[in-house]
Amino acid sequence: MLLETEQEIAFRETCRRFAEREIRPLVDGAEQSGKFPKVLLEKAAAAGLLAITAAEEHGGAGAGLIYQCILVEESARVCAGLGTGFISLGNRLLPRVGTAAQIERYYLPLLRGEKTAAFAMTEPDAGSDVLAMRGTAERSNGGWRIRASKMYITGAPFSDYMLVVVYTDKKARRGGLSVFLVDSDLPGIEIRKLDKLGHRSMETGAVFFDCEAPDQALIGEPGRGMDYVMSVLEDGRILHAARSLGVARAALEDAESYARLRTTFGKSINQYQAIQHKLAHMLIEVSNAQLQVRQAALKFDAGLPCQLDASVAKVVASEAAVSVTDQAMRIVAGAGYLNELPIQRYFRDARLYPITEGTTEIQLRNIARIAGFA
Numbered sequence: 506m507l508l509e510t511e512q513e514i515a516f517r518e519t520c521r522r523f524a525e526r527e528i529r530p531l532v533d534g535a536e537q538s539g540k541f542p543k544v545l546l547e548k549a550a551a552a553g554l555l556a557i558t559a560a561e562e563h564g565g566a567g568a569g570l571i572y573q574c575i576l577v578e579e580s581a582r583v584c585a586g587l588g589t590g591f592i593s594l595g596n597r598l599l600p601r602v603g604t605a606a607q608i609e610r611y612y613l614p615l616l617r618g619e620k621t622a623a624f625a626m627t628e629p630d631a632g633s634d635v636l637a638m639r640g641t642a643e644r645s646n647g648g649w650r651i652r653a654s655k656m657y658i659t660g661a662p663f664s665d666y667m668l669v670v671v672y673t674d675k676k677a678r679r680g681g682l683s684v685f686l687v688d689s690d691l692p693g694i695e696i697r698k699l700d701k702l703g704h705r706s707m708e709t710g711a712v713f714f715d716c717e718a719p720d721q722a723l724i725g726e727p728g729r730g731m732d733y734v735m736s737v738l739e740d741g742r743i744l745h746a747a748r749s750l751g752v753a754r755a756a757l758e759d760a761e762s763y764a765r766l767r768t769t770f771g772k773s774i775n776q777y778q779a780i781q782h783k784l785a786h787m788l789i790e791v792s793n794a795q796l797q798v799r800q801a802a803l804k805f806d807a808g809l810p811c812q813l814d815a816s817v818a819k820v821v822a823s824e825a826a827v828s829v830t831d832q833a834m835r836i837v838a839g840a841g842y843l844n845e846l847p848i849q850r851y852f853r854d855a856r857l858y859p860i861t862e863g864t865t866e867i868q869l870r871n872i873a874r875i876a877g878f879a
């Protein structure tokens with residue numbers, strides 16, 4: 506059992522109630538239709554959940570990352586695809602570097618659940634190797650001509666706007682990347698929805714840009730794009746770990762309940778040591794992930810360096826999600842393979858976590874670098 510403060514426990518209860526009451530009834534419909542119900546964002550905003558970490562001047566509660574982790578974990582425990590809609594990179598980047606006008610037009614509507622944002626960096630030939638991207642923005646008519654082909658963009662099909670990372674100076678490599686706020690309905694933008702294994706209730710798109718964006722679309726200074734992205738990387742990875750943790754917990758809880766009820770050879774299967782050991786290993790992996798997420802989030806909130814902790818939490822929790830959901834499938838066996846139970850959904854969703862927000866291999870490379878092994 507994780508040691509939490511009274512306030513954290515109370516907030517977890519609020520998130521759990523919200524997830525059970527508002528997310529759970531939407532899961533089957535959204536997973537089957539592959540359509541994200543935007544009404545959920547209005548409900549989350551009305552419950553005060555979207556603005557918990559926002560500054561008071563922006564109408565938020567000014568709470569720490571630890572609270573956002575709790576929200577992400579509890580929503581992922583019910584449905585990771587739907588829960589992904591609550592936090593976008595824009596949520597974290599805009600208050601740090603946006604102008605007053607950008608905050609007013611793009612950030613505050615996110616907190617009110619009125620707008621949705623997507624973050625478009627990956628390209629077909631540039632995933633882990635970000636600098637291999639080809640997308641560019643060039644000066645034209647007092648604005649910017651953006652040409653890019655982006656891939657796997659979460660939320661793009663229903664987004665109101667996207668934060669798009671492209672080169673404004675390709676020769677400068679890392680120092681030539683910039684971030685733009687681009688309205689998704691601008692002429693010259695085409696979004697194609699992608700079919701995928703998991704997170705089916707969260708729409709993902711391939712986005713083609715050949716559009717004219719106004720001068721004010723640039724976020725911060727040109728050429729500082731990578732610095733801005735890096736500035737939200739740590740909390741991004743910690744939140745990602747919290748999502749993996751939510752899915753792992755759901756799989757453990759469901760497998761445990763199933764093992765109590767399922768009888769073979771005249772005994773419930775939880776009486777067999779083989780099953781008890783599986784559950785025990787799953788519990789150990791979940792507990793490890795809980796500790797790593799908490800440690801990383803608390804360090805982040807204390808303003809301490811936590812790059813290493815964020816990468817460790819990301820690897821531990823995402824690999825725990827893969828392993829725990831795999832074990833849950835074995836315990837629930839035939840019934841787990843049917844779409845009638847959510848075990849198969851957890852299993853499919855968990856396969857995403859070692860890939861996004863920096864693959865496990867890339868995290869291990871970071872960990873080795875930060876720890877000074879290389």
Ligand SMILES: Cc1cc2nc3c(=O)[nH]c(=O)nc-3n(C[C@H](O)[C@H](O)[C@H](O)COP(=O)(O)OP(=O)(O)OC[C@H]3O[C@@H](n4cnc5c(N)ncnc54)[C@H](O)[C@@H]3O)c2cc1C
Nearest residue numbers: 624625626627632633634657658659860861862864866867
């Ligand atoms: C459902 C989904 C949602 C996504 N959402 C978004 C989004 O909203 N916005 C966005 O910009 N991107 C998004 N992504 C993209 C995601 O971040 C990339 O898929 C990820 O960065 C990996 O890139 P890649 O798939 O091109 O793999 P690659 O970079 O081609 O990697 C292939 C394999 O090689 C390994 N590898 C690569 N380089 C090294 C190295 N130097 N050392 C060791 N191993 C290495 C990788 O770990 C991996 O195993 C999403 C992806 C998916 C599947």
